[in-house]
Amino acid sequence: MASTLIQFRTEDTEKIKSIQILDKLGLTLPSYLKMCMSRLNQEQGIPFSMKLNNTDTPGIKALDKAGKIAEEYNISNMSLDEINAEISEARK
Structure with missing residues (x-):
């Protein structure tokens, strides 16, 4: 299976916080992102709720x-x- 490189930009603080959380879970950032993509494909959509909790509408x-x-x-x-x-x- 061929692999491809995916790159994107994010704030340094976001990356650092994410790595710290994942480290406590025993995961790396690349492995977490691979898991996210795998779930996206399995679910055929975002695997979590994306609703706004706006009760002011x-x-x-x-x-x-x-x-x-x-x-x-x-x-x-x-x-x-x-x-x-x-x-x-x-x-x-």
Whole structure:
């Protein structure tokens, strides 16, 4: 199997911190990067969540508000069937 050289630039402090962590784990930076690429190929995508934990978006705020209203009216534990029945009744 042919091998190829991959190079990229990073801040010195990032590299040093990474090497220190990997050293404690008994790994080298090249072996860690090879593991990352291997998992990327196995998973056919990034092998970890890449979600932003931003709870300040309008959608999240609306869901939080809806949850508080549901708790206030004691309806936060309704099943989907109960919700659909309420909607059907309201549409009559």
